[in-house]
Amino acid sequence: MTSGTIFNIQKYSIHDGPGIRTTVFFKGCPLKCWWCHNPESQNTNHEIMFFEERCTVCGKCIKKCPQNAIKINNNFPEIDKFKCTLCEKCVDFCPNNAREHVGRNITSNELIKEIVKDEVFYEQSGGGVTFSGGEPLMQVDFLDHILKRCKDRGIHTAVDTSGYAPWKSFERIASKVDLFLYDIKIMDNEKHKKYIGAENDIILKNIENLSNMGCNIYLRMPIIKEINDDNDHIEKTIKLLSIINVEQVNLLPYHKIGMDKYRRLKMNYKLSGMEKPSDERMEEISQKFKKAGIKIKIGG
Ligand code: SF4
Ligand code: SF4
Structure with missing residues (x-):
């Protein structure tokens, strides 16, 4: 397939793999993590975000909608x-830019053109391109095609995946793929189902298989208070790392960036009131990995 659906191309990324990178965000994800900071990535379809703080309730969008799909609700x-x-x-006619379209169909030619614009930065910094999301493997035909084109040009490639x-x-x-950024979120299967919406057995099997193939992997672990910051999860992850090879582990403390997007998409955010884990707890977790001889970094 030579076209896919993305929702963002972020230039000069420095947290999505080595060096300076272009990160391409694919639309669509099979999981529903409670802390997802890219909720606009979950739906495979295009969407419209609403910024109520910009809306003056002028009513233009209501009049212009050919489907009569807009009504006043809660003012x-x-x-x-x-x-x-x-x-x-309704996006085009809003005088205050209160609506934004999320999602873009893009051909591989268009995407490659964007990616190669920054080739000089990749070469100088040891960077490249990272395919993220959402879950990029949901569009595997497009992903495979674009990865091949990047490799043909000698561009370093990373895939940021949920493993599902x-x-x-x-x-x-x-x-x-030169590098997998691979999420391990919760080792306990019941908790995994509750907070992520699916079992973790496929995720654990896939990372083992990638390791057996000799793939380069950075393991990424979001840390959320009272959900997966417990010693049981940390110890089980360390045990997993005794049978798989990863270059490093990145601990990613929970943050609230992205919370507003839920309101803008009329989605329910289940973690309102959640605080980020303390620096002390992050350091304790980090020490456990260090003691096991595992290279660890707090942050992306
Ligand atoms: S056109 Fe824009 S500002 Fe006017 S009611 Fe619609 S969203 Fe609000
Ligand atoms: S005007 Fe807006 S609400 Fe109406 S059909 Fe078009 S995109 Fe949908």
Whole structure:
């Protein structure tokens, strides 16, 4: 497939693998992590975000909508998602930019053009391109195609993945990926189902298989208070690392960036009131990995 759906291309990224990188965010994810800071990535379809603080309730969008899909609800114009055809008239005619379209179909030619614009920075910094999301392996045909084109140009490639994809998809792309940024979120399967919406057995099997293939892996662990900052999870992860090889572990403390997006997409945020883990707890967790001889970094 030579076209895919993305929602952002971020230039000069420094937290998505080595060096200066371009990060391409794919739309669509099979998981629903409670702390997801890119909720606009979850839906495979395009969406419209609403910034109520910019809306003056002028009513233009209501008049312009050809589907009659917008009605005032709780003092603001609300879109009925079942009627909306994503024609974007309400985006275009809003005088205050209160609506933004999320999602873009892009061809591999267009994407490669964007990626190669910064080739000089990749060369100077040891960087490259990172495919993130969402879950990029949900669009494996497009991902595979674009990875091949990057490799043909000698661009370093990283794939940021939840690990929740069929093994045959990983097997297909593995030889074109220089680095996997691989999430391990919760080792306990019941908690995994509750907070992430799926079992973790596929994720654990896939990382073992990638390790057996000799792939380079950075393991990424989001740390959320009272959800996965417990010693049991940390010790089970350290045990996992006795049978798989990873170059380093990144501990990613929970943050609230992205919380507002839930409101803008009319999605429910289940962690309001959650605080980030303390620096002391992050350091304690970090020490446990160091004692086990594992290279560890707090942050991306
Ligand atoms: S056109 Fe824009 S400012 Fe006017 S009601 Fe619609 S969203 Fe609000
Ligand atoms: S995108 Fe088009 S159909 Fe959907 S609410 Fe806006 S104007 Fe109506």
